[in-house]
Every structure is written in structure tokens, then in C-alpha cells.
Amino acid sequence: MSAYNANWSLMTPEIVLGILALVIFTIDFMTGVKGKKPFLGRMSIIALLVTAVLVYINRGAGTIADIFIVDHFSTMFKIILLVGVAIVIAISMHYLDKNDDVYQGEFYSLMLFAALGAMLMVSSADLITLYIGLELLSISSYCLAGFKKHNRKSTEGAIKYVVLGGTASAFILYGMSFLYGLTGTTSIIDISQVISSLYVDYPFIVVMSILFMLAGFGFKISIVPFHMWAPDVYEGSPTPVTAFLSVVSKIAGFAIVLRVFFTTFLGSEGVLYDEWTWIIAIIATVTMIVGNLIALTQKNIKRLMAYSGVAQAGYLLVPIAAIFIPSYSIGVIIFYSIVYVFMTLGAFAIITLVTEDSGRDDFSSFSGLYKRSPYMAIAMSVFLLGLAGLPLTAGFVGKAWIFISAAQAGMLWLAGVMFVTSVISFYYYFGVIKQMFMNEPNPNDVELKAPLSISVVVTIALAVTIILGVLPGLMIDWIAYIQW
Amino acid sequence: MIQNAWLIPVFPLIAFIILLFFGRFLKEKASYVGITALALSFILSVIVLIERIGGETYSFVIEWLTFGESTITMGYEVTPLNAMMLIVVTVVSLLVHVFSKEYMREDARIHVFYSYLGLFSFSMLGLVLAPNILQLFIFWELVGLCSFLLVGFWYFKPEAAAAAKKAFLTTRIGDVGLLIGLVLLFNATGSFDYADIFAAVQAGLVNDTMITIIAICIFLGAVGKSAQFPLHVWLPDAMEGPTPVSALIHAATMVAAGVYLVGVMYPLFLASSTAMTVVAYTGAITAIFAATIALVNTDIKRILAYSTISQLGFMMLALGTGGYVAGLFHLMTHAFFKALLFLGAGSVIYAVHHRQDIREMGGLWKRMKLTSITFLIGALAIAGIFPLAGFWSKEGVLAAAWEGGDIFLFTIAVITAFMTAFYMFRLFFTAFTGTFRGDHEPHENTKLMTIPLAVLAFLAIVAGFVNTPLGFVLEDFLTQGLNVGYQAHGELWLAILSLAVAIGGIALAWAMYYKGAIAKDAFSSKLPAVHKLLLNKYYMDELYAKVFVQPTVAIGKFLWDIDRNIVDGIVNLVGRSSKITGRTFAKRHDGQLQTYGLVTIIGGLAIIALAFVLRGYFG
């Protein structure tokens, strides 16, 4: 119970990452204000990977004072997030290479702090830690979004993000305050034990606080109608930050949604479960429809990815809404998250490469990419096909598993909505593919040389996307049988 | 040899294949390939016929198609009827092959022509040898194809192309009827084999209504192929093909296939009096209908074409009134003399440099002796002058019509016989007598063309003797082992009537077109409306165009509009509307931070409201 005699070794990865982040920050200090510092990027990647390895080594079960949990769930999500951040940093290295006005050391440090926040979030079993983790992630993200401070779009995006993010935090907190007030505890596990009886006593307030928290979390994972910020911020942010937001923020958000809803709000014998699954189902439906429909109209690749990310969040909500066996839904989400991380980051690596090369964010910068860099064009196509959920990519398997899980729960209509909207998404994903393969390159665009970091990221993402698409058993056999 | 009867169609097939692949290199020599093949077929046919007369019989089948528990077989068998038909087909075909060598000499695509002829001969012989109605149908369609190809042989002439299409399409209408008929027959009897079918019909396994429907459907096929009213419109147009083709396909063999079909399926027709009546009336109407048009037409080939239609109607009439042998007998004799007339016409046309209007001919008698004589023989034969072949067979038809008991049919038959004699001699007198009215002086053609004429003339004279009151050889042969009912034989008064009618017709033609005793426009000036009607072939083509073709195309156009604008329009609309919806949603992203907040709040409120209203937390 007490934090004094807890097994602090459970926190090793977090501690290591924190220290490394500070070390990197210090090194940055000591090497001057400006200038290119690619070694910092490499160090950050190593730090993240080391942490990921530590997380893996440190797996197992244990808690620190009921506020910090290490279990399969958190281990898995942490690894996903750390790898995700590592990839984002690899992408950033190219971006920072191209953009001299961005402070490098601070950029990497903030990324690492954000990663730390995400880790804290994922592991937390207490509303306070959860909130701190969330804010650590959010505040770092706000800064990162506005990091290109001479860019009007970047700062505009950042201010929108701060204001709306702050409001969302207020909503989460307001919801939490009632949970705390009515139970006297902030521990998720303790709350979960009394929530059922609490619900009997104060149904209105309990549901209201669930909804308030859902609104706040929904903001993080950008689901309709809490998604409004996403396109603007995605468009304004430096591209690697966009990647970061669309992957790390979102997946971390999903992790806490799962943690909170599946631990706390399930209620004993699932009493409470009926109260929110259908809401989630409706939100998922609206999210998929709105996200995909708006994406149809986009001409800016980053905005497109934002709306596509909204739609993807909708897909990820489906297993939450369609609970057959909770741990099964978690498996589904984890698999899809893994897949989503690699596909999205692979895509963003190429988007960074291309948009930084052309200086434009619109579709036409992809025009004739196949002629400029066949490998990148093919890889991009694979990622987009994966996001669209077409076969031989991991996205196909991931989506299929979501469908099947929805079917198992008897929510065929939800699977139907998801499928139909996926087909709609073909239109815009293939729109990009069309740009790359069927249009001629812009006259002044020459052959595109990819730097090592981008190539490596793309290759890894490509390999994962295809391998998990063909032999998903490598991952699924393992995920499907873990009792989360 | 009879077991090798399958070789009879195979020889022309081999010729076809050779010409298909090597025709280009053979050019004019292609004709030898064709002629050799047909000669072989002919010899074999003769042997087969002799053996068949000797009583030998043979049939052979292999499994062709299996489905469920049913099996369809293919093979060949020799029956009296098809033994006779083999001879008719091979003889005419052989002669046409020979004739064409000269006639088509100048055509660069003569090898193609011969290859088509080979394919046709193969198909026609295959049709004849078929032991079941499906196989018959298969070859039936193939002869249709050949007809299409040959009518459209001069494809660069738009009329020829149109005629070819028309020929195929019109017969196709009948063929669909036939197909449906034989499918029904199969479903009713479980087999396509003639023997099985007849056994099933005899055993009463098929109910009467069904038999009638099937018989009429099958007859529909015959109507199309044999150019019976109302599907006769294609045959006159088919004269756009080379004349030897007209002789072979559109006079002697293919068009007779319809009659042959009814003959082959005769027991089925006999089982349904309704079907018999339909056949008889269709035949009668066709006979007189076509004859009336032939009265006024001036195109030598078209006159013969209408004559053919009319004669085919005659055959149908005979079959429909129970004259099984009479119909088939007339088929045989008609094949010879009509082929003769067509080849004669071909010879004339060739000589006058491809003019076909009889008003531009005249006086050919002096210039083309042999052709004229043989043509005259043919004309006499078709008119039914004793003792030529036409006399005997036509008398049989009249006898059947009389015996059938329907005086109306008989009257029509007699009137048609009169008209036949009249228009044939109108043609003869106009084209062969008087003065030449063309611009190129015609000459007699080479032996290659005249010898076939002579042979056919000989056949036109003698072919009738196989079935005379002195000995009904053909009848005995054809009815062997078949139950086709009582066969009527004409009495003497009928023969005299027939002869009288024929002579009357000739006399009238003589008076009008040779002697000039009666003005040529004696009738047409009195009945201009009728004349015009006849000249325009009763406006059948126009009627069909108005009633079938144009509406179909109009419906097609209408549906095409619907398809593009409505069916596809809805699809596009769905696509467009999702984009529009998307844009509407996207408009909420107006860049205003506070709009975002508001949308979020309102969305959240909507969820809360929904949750609370649906779940009933109020009160």
C-alpha cells in the first residue's frame, strides 16, 4: 500500500528515460544554443530503445502503492509508444536538418518528456498520476506544436491546441472531481470496486462524470465531436510533431481510455457497461462517418492524415463499444495500435520527406513521386493501403480482427458502418496513390534522395506492415492469449 | 460403307480447313479442293443410299454432355429420309461448286468463297445425318452462319452486309423458338434422340397441350429457316449473295431444311392436329403470298426467291395436310429445278455483266442457247408440266391438300400453282424472248457453267419418276418403318387440273409478254393499289421496321438515357453527395478556435441529452 516500501525497480524504465532525457537536455545546453546536433537525435533514439528494452525486461506484474501498475497492458503500450517516439525522432532528424530555426536539443528533450508522460499515463492506476502523465504529454505537445515559432501556421495551431487542450483537461478534471468526491479515493482500482453501488445511488452524476471524462479523453484521441482541433493542429505543426500527435498522443489516449473504462467503468458484473457502450458505439459511428467524409474533400496531405486519423480513431473505438470479452477487445486494440503506429509513421516519414523537399503540404507535392523515388512511392502506397485496410498489409488483418470482434459481440451494424466508411476511405487514400503513380512530377522536382534516417524508418515500417499482413500470427498468437 | 457415312460431311470440312489455312496460297486452285471434296461426298452418298435401299442401317453415338443424371449424345445415323437428302445436297452442292469455278473466277477471294461453301456443305450434311434434334439444331445454326457469311460475301456492298444481317437475325428468331421447343421436348421426354422422343410421344408421356406447344415452337424454327410467312422477309434480300450461293443455299438445300425438320419430327406433328393445321395454313398463306409478289417483281433473282418461298409454302402445306411423302418429294424435285433456275439465272447474270433486272434483258434465247433451254426446262418443271419432276411432286401436294379435306387450302394451292406458272413464264418470256435491251452483248458461257445446268436439267426431268403412280418407290422408301399416316395419291382429275392450271398460267404469260395480246399493264392499271402493294412486298419490311426494329432501338436509347442519368446518376449522386456532406462538415472547420469549442460542446451536449433522455435519468 505504502509508497515507502514499494518495489521501485518497477519504475526503472521511467527513471532511466527521465534521467536520459535530462542528460540529453544538459548535453544540449553544453553544446551551444544553435547548430545542428544530429547526435542528440541518435542519443534520443537510443535512449528510447533502451527504455523499451527495459520495459520489456521489466515486464510482469506489480504495482507501486496502487498508483503505478506494471502489467502486460502497460508493458505492451509502453513499448508501442516508445518505439513510436523513436521513429518520430528519426523522422524529426531529417526535418530538423532541413529547418535551422528549430532548437534541436529542446525538441528532442520535449519529445522524451512527452514519451515519459505517455509512459506514466499508461502505467497509472490513479487519477492523479494519470492526470500528471496526461499533462506532461500535453504540455510537451503544445510546445512541440508551436515549435516553429516563426511560422504563422505553427503558432496558430499551437494556440488552438493549448486553449482547447486546457479546456479538455478541465473537463476531465471536472469529471474526476465527482468520482473522487463520491468515493473518497482517486485510485482507479478502488473506484472500480464501488462504482456499481455508486451508480445505483447517483446514476446521473456518475454518468455525467463518465461523459465529462470521455469528452476530455475524446479530445486526446480526437473522436467526433471532440476532434475539431486535430486538423488545424496537425496542419500547423512541424510534420514530425504531426506524426507524434497522430500516433503517440492518440495511442496513449486510447491506452488510458481502455484503462479507465475497462477497469473503472465496467462496474462489477458489467452493470455500468450498458451505460456507455452504446454511447461509444454512436460516437464511433459518427467519428468514422465524419472523419472519412471530410477526408474526401481534403487537398492538404497533413490535414488529410488528420481526418484519416480521426476515422482511424473511430475504428479503434469499435472494439471498445463492442465488448464481448474485455481482454479480447484490448488485444484487438493493441494489435491495431501496433499496426496503426507503423503504418502512420511510415506514411509520415515519407510525407516529411516529400513536403520538406517541395515546401508545400498539398497533394500535388506527391505528384509523380513514383518517378522521383519508386521505393518511397511503393512504400507510401503500402502504408496507405494498410490504412485503407486492403489485403496483404497489416491494416487488413487489424481491421478484420476488429470486424470479427464486433461480430462476436453481435454488433454487426457497427462493423457495417466501419466497413462502408472504410470503402469511402479508399477514395482519398487512393487519391494520394493516384498522385504518386498516375501523375507526372512537377517540372522542377528532381529525383528524390531519401536520407538514411527516413529510409530506415520507412523500411522498418514497411517490413512490419507487410510481415504482419502476411503472417499476423507472429503477433496475434501472442496478443490474443494474454489475459490483460 | 454405310458405317462410314460420317465421312460425307467430313470431306467438305477438310476442304474448309485446308482452305481456311492455305486458301491464300491456293487462290483459284481452291476450287479444286472444294470440288474434289464434294465429289467424294457425292460418291459416298450414292453408295450410302444404295446400301440404305438395300436395307442396311447404321447408327453411332458418343457421349457429348452430361448433367445431373442426363446425358446428351451425338453421332450419326442413316435413315431413308437423310439418305435421300444426302444425295440432294451433295448433287446440288457439287454442281454449284463446279459452276462457281467459272462464275467466281474473277473474284480475288475465291478461296474464301470455296471455304465457305465447304463449311456450308459440311454443316448441311451434318444436319442431315444428325440422329437427334439437338445435333440437328447445331448444324442448323451452322448453316445459318454459312448463309450469313455467303450472303455477306461481298461485304463491301452495304446491301449485302445488311442482307446478311437480316438473314441471320430473322432466322434467329425462328431458331429461338426451335431452341425453346427442343428444350421443352427434352424436359418432356428426357432425350433429344428422335427415336426416344417418338417413343415417348407414342407412349403418351407428354400431354397434348405440351405436344402442340413443342410442335409449334419447332415449327417456328422451320418458319424462320424455310422463309415462311411471316419470317420470309430475309430470303429475297439474301439474293445479294453470289448467285451460286442462292442456288445452293437459298433454293435447294438450307431453306429446305425447315421442311426437312418438319419431316424429321413428323410423328410429333401428327400427334397434334392443331400443329398440323398451323403448318398447313402457314404453308398455304406463304405459298400464295410469295407467289403474288413474284407476279410483279422484276429482279430475276428475287422472282426466283419469291418462287422459292412460295414452293416452300407448298411443301409445308403438303406436310400440314398429311402429305409426308408429297412434301419431301416436292422438296427433292424442287431442289433440282430451283437450283437449275438459279444457276441458269446466274449464267444469265454473268453473261449480262451482273444485271439482274429482267427488263434490261430479252432475246437471250438466241444468244445463250444452252442456258435458255435448260432454264426453260426448269420453268416447265416448276410450273408442273407433264412429265417433268415438278408435275409429279406438285400433283402429290395437291392430292395431299385435297385429301386433307380443307377446300380452302386446296383452292389456295391451285391458285398458287397457276400463279407459279404465270410468273415463271413472265420471267422467261421477258428475259429470253423479244429483243435484247441491255448494253453489253451477252454470250453463252463456258462449259464449266453449262454442264451443271445440263445435269440439273436432266435431273429436273427425271427426278419425278421416282414417285409416280407406276411405282411409288420414294414413298415406300421414305415410309419404311415409320408411322406417318395415310399418304394420299392424286387421281386423274387432279393431274389434269394441275396440268390445266399450269398451262393456263403459261398461256396467260405468253399472251401478255410474248404475244402482247394482252397489255402488260392490263391488271396493274386496273388495280393500281394492289399493284403497288405487291411491288412493295405488302410493306412487310416497313412494317417490321416500324413495329419491331425502331421501337426496340428507341427503347434501347431510352434505357441508355435512364442508365446513364438515373441508374448511374444515383451512383454518382451517392459519390457526389458524400463529398458534399464531407464539405459541409469540413465547413465547420472554419479556422475559428471558438467554433471548434462550440461544436465540441454542442456535440457533447447532444450525447448527454441523448444519454439522459434515452436512459431516463430525469425523474
Added chain:
Amino acid sequence: MVPITLYLSLAAILFCVGLYGVLTRRHLVIVLASVELMLNAVNINLVAFSSIGPYADITGQVFTLFIISVAAAEVAVGLAILIALYRNRESIDVIKHDLLRW
């Protein structure tokens, strides 16, 4: 003897005033201030629960402490971004910042 519902109601009102401010004020500084008002409302809630709630214990106040710190940090970051924005755009009118849209 103030019933807790009054505190909670006060918090709710403050929360909504703050929210309304976020949604309608055009001065960005005030918008950020409104966010702070919302957070303060939450704090009132927490402290009220912590002290006179059904399960009164100190955790609520600890939570409040964290929220205050975070809010301060958030304000700092927010104002920093605001300043950067102002340098770029010469305006702190919310409505003017609609470069990113559709």
C-alpha cells in the same frame, strides 16, 4: 454549515462562466484566463469534497495542489505561445487566427 451542494453549484457556475468565456471572448489572454477559471471551478469541487464531502480526506487537496501547479505551467506555455503568435500576427483577436481551416 454550508451544504456541499452549494459549493458544487458554485463550481458548476464558475466552470460554465469559464467555458462561456473560452467560447466567446475575443482577447486571447482572456480566453486563457477563462481556462483558468474552469480549472479553479474544479479545484473548488475537489476541496469541497475533500473537506465536507461524504468521504472527506486529504487527497482532494493534494489533487488540487497538482492542478494548480499544472495550471500555472499551462498558463506559462500558453502565454509563451501567445506571445510567439502575437509576434507573427500582430493580433490577439481570436477571430483573426483562421489561417488553418477546412
Added chain:
Amino acid sequence: MIPNLLSWLIFLPLAGALLILTVPKENKNVIRSIAIGTSGVTLIVSLILWGAFDRAFSGLQFYQAAPWIDLGLVRLNYEIGIDGLSLPLIILTTIVTTLSLFASLNISERVKEFYIWTLVLLTGMLGVFVAQDLFLFFLFFELTLIPMFFIIGIWGGKEKTYAAFKFLVYTGLGSAIMFLSFLGMYYYAFQATGLQMLGGSGFSIPILTQIFAEPAFAEVLTTGVRGALFLGLFVAFAIKLPVFPFHTWLPNAHVEAPTAASMILAGVLLKMGGYGLIRIGVGILPDQASRFALLIAILGVINIIYGALLALVQTDLKRLVAFSSISHMGIVLLGIASFTASGMQGAIFQLVSHGFISALLFFMVGAIYERTKTRTISELGGLSKSVPVLAGFTLAAAMASVGLPGLSGFVSELLAFIGIFGADASILPAAKTLGVIAGIGIILTAAYLLWAMQRTTFGQLDDKYKELSDARPLEYVPMIGLLGFSILIGVYPNILSDVINITVIDILSRIGG
């Protein structure tokens, strides 16, 4: 016998595609040779299958099953096998694809990609026909979308983008409905068996067939449920087949696609719809299929007549052929709807036969277009004079399409007609009326094809087409090949029917029970 022959069959083309990937794109002839070689080997493998196929055994042959993805509650298997329904279509696929590769030799731009996509497409198509697991089936079904999108989109005609996207989204929606029906089947089977799927493999076609045939499960698998599932499947496959009113993607796709792709599209891709309908719709839900027989038959007749009427008024030769495909697919529906051995066999025959014939027609249209640069019927004419061989084959193809005996089209029409006229009145009322109306369709088919021939191969030759070159030697390969197979089936249909028959009997036996 070579083990895992079917897997070889499916993945050989993929291997070929990978091999091509390693060849520099300048070596066009090497690439072409590899592509043709690969598909040739696939063809040989399929012929080995043909030879080794046991014609007296009604179950799945060359069966192979391996667990693929274990999702905890459900296992998705790599389950493949063929029966008399799959085999003819496999042969069709390999033949048409191989021959279409010959037809694509005139493609000179981005050769490498083209062949890679075509080979991937081949894998997808073969996969559809061998898959015995619904999930695997769906995977391959979807897989065919991607290459086709690229092929139409890159090498297509003027409106290629529109056509490619329409194809993608429209047929993608079809797959969506299809997969939803699969999920529905899985869900209800899952419920029916008390959440214990037999062997955990909830998408296996043989297992689902058993479950849906089990009377004990009728409480869960009510008529309503089955009916809804069947209708879902029907709509899904109707889009692919395509059936009026879901056909509008087809004319666009066919017209814009390059020749080789049109050949594959019409020759094989449409067949996946018919195959799926028989294999899954009729195979798993036979009672529902027969319940909706009238609907299927009426749609079939509408297809025949509608397609034909539209073909009649087309001015673009290729579009005419496309509409003729729609018309001909009506025969498939009609055959299925009859629920007789002959009708069912007629449907399968029609799938195969139309595969050859339409591919040939598209090839001919492509060859003519390549030379004259126009497909507008009114601008053509008299081609028999300048390109007699091409014109001859065009005519032959048209005749085959018309259903001339001796060519494969006739056999399928005959069988379908025997079926429809012999249909059980309790399953399909008014069958004969429908049959007669369909007969009108045959006349219309003759009408539009002959009219088209009259205006293209026949008639006066325009001077600008005087100097056209006739067929190149390599063009003979697809022409003779496709026509040859059509003739082979037309002359001796037993070659096909002895493979199909036992499976058809097996499928039909499920309806009675």
C-alpha cells in the same frame, strides 16, 4: 504428385512478380518473358490439376489446411481446396491471364509495373477460386481490387481516373457487403453452436455449410437470419457479376481499361461474382437461394434484356462489348435460379465460356483500336478488307457471343435453357415465361452483335484505314487460344461437364434436404 500443388498455383505468380521486381525496368523483354513464363507455368500447374482431378469424387480435392491466424476465439485458416466448381474457373483464369499477357505486349510504358500488377492480380483471382475459408476468400477478393485499380488508372483510356475510382469504390462496397454477410454467418454460426465453433474455425466454408445445414440449429439460424444473409451475399456478388442495377461500374471500367485488363476483367473478374454466388450463396444457404430463386431469375432476365438493349444503342464498340457482358451474365443468374443440374451447370459453363469469348472480343476490339485509333462504330467499316484476319476473328468472337453452336456460348445457353424450362415450379414459378423472355434476349444479342459487325467489319472501307497492318504473329496466340478453347468446349462440352457434374449434383442435393 507434387505436394501442396494448390499453394504453388496461387503463389507462383506472386513469386514471378517478385522476380520481376529484381529486374531493371529497361529490360522490357526480360520482364515480359518472365511474366509470360510465370503465368505459363501457372497454366501448366492448372493443367496438371485438371489431369489429376478425380472426376468421381464430389468433395474437395487437393485439400490443404493450415492454421493461419489464431484470434483466440476464432481461428482463420489457410484452407484451400478445389472441386468441380473451382477447377474450370482456375483453368479459365490461367488461360485468360496467360493469353492476355500476350495481348499486352504492345504496352511499352512502365512495363515492369504492368506485369507485376498483372501477376498479383493472377494470384488474387486464383486465390478466390481455391479459398475454402471465407476470410481467405475475402482477402483474395479484395486483393484483386488493387492491381486492377492501378492497371486501369495507369494504362487506361481517357477517363481512366474516374473509371478506376469507380471500380475501386463500387466493387469495394460490394466486398464490404460481402464481408458483412460473412461476419453475419460467422456470428450466427457462433451463436448457434453455443460459442464453440467446430475446431475454432469459424469461417471455413465446409464447416459453415455443415452448421447451416444442421436442423438442430434452426432456432438461432432462423429463416429471417438466413434470408438476410443470403440477400447480403447476393447483393455483394451481384455488384461483382454485375447484376442490374449494380452494373454501372462495369462499362466505365471495361471501356477505360487497357486491352489486357479488359480481357481479365471481363474474362475472370466478373466470374468471381458468379462463383461466389454459387459457392457461398447457394452452397451454404441453399434453402434461401431457392427461396429467392424467382428474384434471381427475374434479375437474370432483366440483365439479359437490359444489357442487350443497351448494347444495341452503343456507339462505342468496347462499351457495346461491355454491355454484352452484362447481358450474358444474366444467363448465369438464370441458370442458378433454375436449381436444376442443367441450369447450374449452364451457369458454370457460361462463366467459363463467357470468360473466353468476352476476352476474345475485348482483344479484338483492342487490336482494332490499336490500328484505327477509334472505337466509334460509325467511324469504322469494311475492316474485312484491310485486316481480314482480325475481322475474321472478330466475327468469330461475335458469333461465339451470339451463341452459335460449336462454340462454347451455345452449350451454356442450352444448358441454362434446359434448366429454366425444366425448373421445379415450386422453386421457380413462371419459369417458362422467364425462359421465353430470355429467348428474346438471345435474339437481341444476335441483333446488336450482327449490327455491330455489319458496321465495322462489313461495309465500305474508309480510305484512311486502307494501310492497316493485319495481325502480328504474337497476336495469333491469344486469338487462336481463346477461340480454340471456345470451340473445344463448344464441340465437346463433356470435357468440362464431367468435371462440373458431380459438384453440381452435390450442391443441388443440399436443396432437397
Added chain:
Amino acid sequence: MNPQMIFFLVLAVLAIACAVLVLQLKRISHRVVSMAFCFFAIAGLYFLLGAEFIGIIQIIVYAGAVTILFIFGMMMTEHRNITFSAHPRKLHRVLSFVGVGTLLGFMLYGILNMDLPQNGSPRVYEEGTAHEIGLVLYGHYVIAVIGMAFLLTAALIGAIVIARKEAK
């Protein structure tokens, strides 16, 4: 009506009034001052609730630091008496008002309908709340405190980097 109630009402009215004034006042500097008063009022409420430590912190951080921060923010941007052109989006305001009002309605409905047990007076901690808070903060929530430390570092770095003025 006990004194606590009177104090509460006064402070509550003050807090709400100041909050409203923050939104409604014309001059930006007045608004910030009004905000500070609001924070003071809230601090008063904390004292009323017996949470003296939080009250003090509220004054130090909010009424002090944050307010100063806002003033800085105000000074560094537009600090004169700026008037915006007429609000172009009336509908937005109306909708916002209705929306927020409805939300408030929901919240108040929920709160006022809560049947909470009456807890006489504020819970009293013998050694003061600061002591208790200290124990819990550095005991149970030590992880959160460390996290907080990182958060502040991150905010610091971010704020500096972004707000730093440099020649461009």
C-alpha cells in the same frame, strides 16, 4: 443562517461576479485585476472549507504568480484599450450561451438532485492540512510529484524556447 453561510454567500457572489467581470469588462487590465479578485474569493472559500494550505497556495500561485503572468502576457501583447470591431458572429454567441446554459442546467440538475449525506463541518486535521498534504504528497503521490517536476521542466523549456525573442 449561520456565519459560515454568510461568508460563503459573500465569497461565492464575489467569485462569480468577478468571473463575469473578467468576461465583461472593457479594459484588459481591469479584467486581469478582476480575475485576481476572483482568485482571492476562491481562496477565501478554501479557508472557509478548512483547507488553509490550499488557500495560501491559491493566493500565492493564482492570485500572485498566475495573475502576474497574465499581466506580463497582456503587456507583451496588446495592452492598450483595444476595441474589437463588432462581433461578426452573433449566432455563435447565442449558440454558445444556449449551449453553456444547457450544460449548466444539466450540471446543476445533477448536483442539486444529489442526495449526499450531510457532513456537518469541514474535516479538521490536527496538525494542519499542510502536514497531511505533505505526508500524502511525498508519500503516496511521490511519483506524481516527480512527474510534476518533469512537467514543469518541460513547460519551462517549452515556454522559453517559444517565447524567446530572436532576430529573424
